[in-house]
Amino acid sequence: MDVTALTFLALALPFAAALVAPGLTRLLGHNAAWVLAIAPAAIFLHFLRFLPDVASGEIVTGGYTWIPSFNVSFSWLIDGLSLTFMLLISGIGALIVLYSGGYLKGHPQQGRFFAFILMFMGSMQGLVVSDSFLMLFVFWELTSIASFLLIGFDHAREAARRAALQALVVTGGGGLLLLAGLLILWNVSGVTQLSLLLSFGSELKESPFYLAALLLVLGGAFTKSAQFPFHFWLPNAMEAPTPVSAYLHSATMVKAGVYLLMRLNPVLGGTPEWQLLLPLFGVTTLVIGAALAVRQTDMKLMLAYTTVASLGLLVMSIGLGSPHAVEAAALYLVAHALFKGALFMVAGILDHETGSRDFTKLGGLRSAMPLTFAIALAAALSMGGLPPFFGFLAKEELYSAFSASNLRSALFAMLTVLGNALMFAVAFAVALKPFLGPRVNAPKHVHEAPPLLWIGPAVLALKGLSIALFSGLAHRLVSSPTASAIAGEPRTVEISLEPHVGLPLALSALTVALGVAFYLNLARLRAAMVTILADIGWGPDRGFDQFLRGLVRLAVAVTRRLQGGRFDVYMTATFALVAIVLLAIPLLYGEFPRAPFFSADVPVHELAIIAIAVGGLFAVVVASDRLTAIVSLGIQGFAVAVIYLLYGAPDLSFTQFMVETLSVVVLALVMTRLRLSPADHRPLPEKARDATIALACGLGFALFLLRVTAVPFDRSLTDFFNLYSKSVAHGANVVNVIIVDFRGTDTLGEIAVVMITGLAILALVRLRAGSLKRAVVAEADETAVEERA
Amino acid sequence: MKSVIFRTLAPVLTSLMMLFSIFVLLRGHNEPGGGFIGGLIAVSALAIYGMAHGVETVRRAIFFHPMAIAGAGLLAATSAGLIALFAGVPFMTGLWIYPAIFGLEVPLSTVLLFDSGVYLVVVGAISSIALSLEERGGE
Numbered sequence: 001m002d003v004t005a006l007t008f009l010a011l012a013l014p015f016a017a018a019l020v021a022p023g024l025t026r027l028l029g030h031n032a033a034w035v036l037a038i039a040p041a042a043i044f045l046h047f048l049r050f051l052p053d054v055a056s057g058e059i060v061t062g063g064y065t066w067i068p069s070f071n072v073s074f075s076w077l078i079d080g081l082s083l084t085f086m087l088l089i090s091g092i093g094a095l096i097v098l099y100s101g102g103y104l105k106g107h108p109q110q111g112r113f114f115a116f117i118l119m120f121m122g123s124m125q126g127l128v129v130s131d132s133f134l135m136l137f138v139f140w141e142l143t144s145i146a147s148f149l150l151i152g153f154d155h156a157r158e159a160a161r162r163a164a165l166q167a168l169v170v171t172g173g174g175g176l177l178l179l180a181g182l183l184i185l186w187n188v189s190g191v192t193q194l195s196l197l198l199s200f201g202s203e204l205k206e207s208p209f210y211l212a213a214l215l216l217v218l219g220g221a222f223t224k225s226a227q228f229p230f231h232f233w234l235p236n237a238m239e240a241p242t243p244v245s246a247y248l249h250s251a252t253m254v255k256a257g258v259y260l261l262m263r264l265n266p267v268l269g270g271t272p273e274w275q276l277l278l279p280l281f282g283v284t285t286l287v288i289g290a291a292l293a294v295r296q297t298d299m300k301l302m303l304a305y306t307t308v309a310s311l312g313l314l315v316m317s318i319g320l321g322s323p324h325a326v327e328a329a330a331l332y333l334v335a336h337a338l339f340k341g342a343l344f345m346v347a348g349i350l351d352h353e354t355g356s357r358d359f360t361k362l363g364g365l366r367s368a369m370p371l372t373f374a375i376a377l378a379a380a381l382s383m384g385g386l387p388p389f390f391g392f393l394a395k396e397e398l399y400s401a402f403s404a405s406n407l408r409s410a411l412f413a414m415l416t417v418l419g420n421a422l423m424f425a426v427a428f429a430v431a432l433k434p435f436l437g438p439r440v441n442a443p444k445h446v447h448e449a450p451p452l453l454w455i456g457p458a459v460l461a462l463k464g465l466s467i468a469l470f471s472g473l474a475h476r477l478v479s480s481p482t483a484s485a486i487a488g489e490p491r492t493v494e495i496s497l498e499p500h501v502g503l504p505l506a507l508s509a510l511t512v513a514l515g516v517a518f519y520l521n522l523a524r525l526r527a528a529m530v531t532i533l534a535d536i537g538w539g540p541d542r543g544f545d546q547f548l549r550g551l552v553r554l555a556v557a558v559t560r561r562l563q564g565g566r567f568d569v570y571m572t573a574t575f576a577l578v579a580i581v582l583l584a585i586p587l588l589y590g591e592f593p594r595a596p597f598f599s600a601d602v603p604v605h606e607l608a609i610i611a612i613a614v615g616g617l618f619a620v621v622v623a624s625d626r627l628t629a630i631v632s633l634g635i636q637g638f639a640v641a642v643i644y645l646l647y648g649a650p651d652l653s654f655t656q657f658m659v660e661t662l663s664v665v666v667l668a669l670v671m672t673r674l675r676l677s678p679a680d681h682r683p684l685p686e687k688a689r690d691a692t693i694a695l696a697c698g699l700g701f702a703l704f705l706l707r708v709t710a711v712p713f714d715r716s717l718t719d720f721f722n723l724y725s726k727s728v729a730h731g732a733n734v735v736n737v738i739i740v741d742f743r744g745t746d747t748l749g750e751i752a753v754v755m756i757t758g759l760a761i762l763a764l765v766r767l768r769a770g771s772l773k774r775a776v777v778a779e780a781d782e783t784a785v786e787e788r789a
Numbered sequence: 790m791k792s793v794i795f796r797t798l799a800p801v802l803t804s805l806m807m808l809f810s811i812f813v814l815l816r817g818h819n820e821p822g823g824g825f826i827g828g829l830i831a832v833s834a835l836a837i838y839g840m841a842h843g844v845e846t847v848r849r850a851i852f853f854h855p856m857a858i859a860g861a862g863l864l865a866a867t868s869a870g871l872i873a874l875f876a877g878v879p880f881m882t883g884l885w886i887y888p889a890i891f892g893l894e895v896p897l898s899t900v901l902l903f904d905s906g907v908y909l910v911v912v913g914a915i916s917s918i919a920l921s922l923e924e925r926g927g928e
Contacts, residue, residue, distance in 0.1 A: 650821035654813075658829035662915065665836050669922040729883060730896065731818040739823060740904045744881045747903075748866055751910040755859045758914030762856065765921045 033101020080481025178220025266488025278319020582700025828911025859913025
């Protein structure tokens with residue numbers, strides 16, 4: 001098979017695996033993880049083959065046309081950036097599937113969990129390799145939906161449901177902003193593919209729509225990547241099971257916004273707006289996220305807030321845009337995915353084995369769980385930015401970006417050092433406190449985690465070490481191509497573990513010193529943060545609730561006003577509008593018909609029929625009770641049907657007969673159900689008003705029909721159908737042939753509507769059954785019907 | 790309804806109308822008629838039977854839930870359209886075969902299947918409404 005087909009298969013594979021996951025889990029229990037992990041592992045290997053080509057600067061594209069008339073394709077673009085993301089997603093994905101096998105062992109809905117997480121994996125893969133805008137957007141929203149399902153996995157708890165909805169509203173809403181942004185880019189550039197867009201020079205930046213496009217794209221990226229003030233959904237998303245937090249909400253999905261910014265950096269970046277907005281939001285998010293992390297004692301929440309901070313750091317470095325900053329972003333992207341994924345899984349192991357995630361309630365576990373301790377330590381060293389770990393390289397590279405001697409650079413350097421020092425303290429609080437000190441009695445008997453649980457974090461932690469040790473190879477294959485893709489021009493990352501005295505090292509030392517100080521005073525720092533937050537009182541999280549409540553209140557108010565629930569008001573409004581449209585338009589344009597021409601010799605039987613119709617109408621108006629009126633309405637309908645028959649429309653006439661019969665039956669039935677008083681007791685003014693509207697409608701229709709029939713009849717369609725009905729569609733009845741053949745697709749839609757209407761009315765009839773006793777009867781009927789069927 | 794004449798005649802009338810509705814459905818391609826009209830006639834037949842003998846009897850007589858009939862119709866109509874795709878022609882293209890049944894050449898087509906789908910949807914949906922209204926109207 002060729003590469004294109006294989007790549008397409010690789011992109012579709014997670015969805016296929018998601019389909020078989022529930023069945024497989026029923027069959028194999030938690031060991032299904034070993035089988036399901038083959039899918040991401042195979043994808044990882046497939047994309048690994050692109051590594052040499054991409055490292056030498058090649059860009060692999062491929063795909064299929066999707067909607068050619070709209071210039072929309074299902075096509076992918078694999079350069080250094082996509083490939084790095086792809087390898088992270090599939091590599092960590094395989095480990096996460098294994099970890100989920102152990103973590104949710106015995107959970108009754110483990111199969112569903114596997115299905116959701118694989119579905120997410122497929123969406124995320126699609127997102128990072130998408131070349132066409134529409135495909136990018138579709139996968140972007142799919143990741144939001146998968147995240148919704150995973151956060152709300154434990155749907156019996158209200159907190160999980162709320163967090164899921166919040167994440168969906170924030171990231172899904174951001175996705176709509178992104179769509180608008182992409183549409184603007186499409187309009188300005190005229191291309192629908194990223195690979196073509198990237199070849200644009202500064203034209204986009206000079207376009208008058210640049211700012212609008214930028215703001216919309218940033219709206220999408222900032223919500224997805226939890227930038228302040230949209231960060232609140234991410235800590236709440238910790239309601240999800242830990243594998244989800246490790247995978248979606250640290251390593252992959254939240255990086256989608258970062259990915260988008262990196263991807264568009266060559267065409268949108270470098271402008272004053274870009275260099276103002278991104279670093280500003282980034283550094284704010286970094287400091288606030290890190291400070292909020294210190295406030296928590298739940299290890300998952302601490303890690304979640306440091307993820308917010310790290311995302312801020314990434315956005316800031318993309319925004320700074322200098323060569324060192326861009327390279328730092330590329331390095332930190334991978335480093336963060338490795339250490340944060342590992343730390344989340346460690347927190348999950350502790351939770352799983354001890355029953356608590358609060359680090360103040362744990363202690364002395366080093367002898368019981370030596371392996372977990374080692375993993376946690378390795379990950380924390382990388383997160384703290386200590387040699388010889390990958391995190392150190394990323395941090396050094398970032399600090400090199402602050403070597404310019406101006407106020408802006410110094411300010412960013414100080415804030416970054418502060419944020420990093422806080423993250424340092426949090427990292428070691430998670431990695432040391434539960435393991436050191438005196439043994440605290442945990443809720444469960446503690447022993448080392450099973451292999452399914454430790455394989456994932458162990459591999460990630462080891463990777464964090466080995467990449468730093470063999471940095472030359474890693475830079476050549478991964479870091480440099482990624483940095484080149486972000487920068488839009490060839491870049492070579494050179495940083496290594498060799499000591500190089502200078503400003504970056506000094507800033508690193510300062511970070512570590514501050515971090516140690518923070519770590520030692522963590523309890524005091526936390527108390528201070530609690531006081532500060534209590535003083536502020538309000539936060540975006542509460543703001544979100546207020547926003548939703550306000551929205552619901554507005555919707556209720558508008559609905560109450562527009563739909564009071566009185567049927568007669570709706571009918572009056574509808575018919576009044578019909579009358580106005582029919583009468584006002586000819587009045588405005590002076591398009592009244594000429595006086596109709598009455599032929600002198602109308603045959604007697606036609607006159608008789610018209611007399612019957614008028615008689616029927618008269619009977620309707622004077623009828624003393626409703627039932628008589630309904631039946632009299634049928635008289636008029638039948639008379640019209642006869643007129644159709646006389647003028648050569650037997651099909652129409654047939655239908656009219658049946659429709660009249662049935663509508664009389666149905667109306668009569670409805671009347672008996674409604675239990676109205678048999679006679680009509682409207683007061684006179686109301687009767688007069690309704691009569692006026694009715695007469696106006698009738699007059700309007702009469703004028704309209706006269707005007708329409710005054711236009712010469714165009715026979716071209718008649719001729720067409722007469723000519724082809726028999727010869728092409730083998731039918732002599734033109735009306736029927738049109739319905740079932742020439743315009744068959746329309747009919748298909750119509751009968752679908754008929755069916756849905758039937759369902760809706762059935763539901764309404766059941767709903768109105770009202771009292772409990774009737775509901776019980778209805779239920780009994782239903783079961784009786786089901787039994788028969 | 791109490792009238793003995795009506796109760797006695799209703800089954801006969803209903804079966805005649807049902808037969809007629811199928812006749813109208815089948816002749817529809819060349820003479821006035823078709824699935825929609827046929828369906829309406831069948832619903833009227835069921836309505837008459839329901840008035841004479843009660844909704845329960847009608848439900849027993851048609852065996853399936855009316856909405857299931859409508860669903861089957863929609864499925865038939867959609868598959869009539871999809872068959873064309875498998876034959877490599879655009880969606881909804883009419884396809885014809887002329888098998889000889891008892892020595893008589895009978896033209897059959899996806900168009901006929903489609904029209905039967907229309908018939909079933911109309912019968913199912915409208916009778917579902919009528920029956921559920923009639924059912925609780927008497928309470």
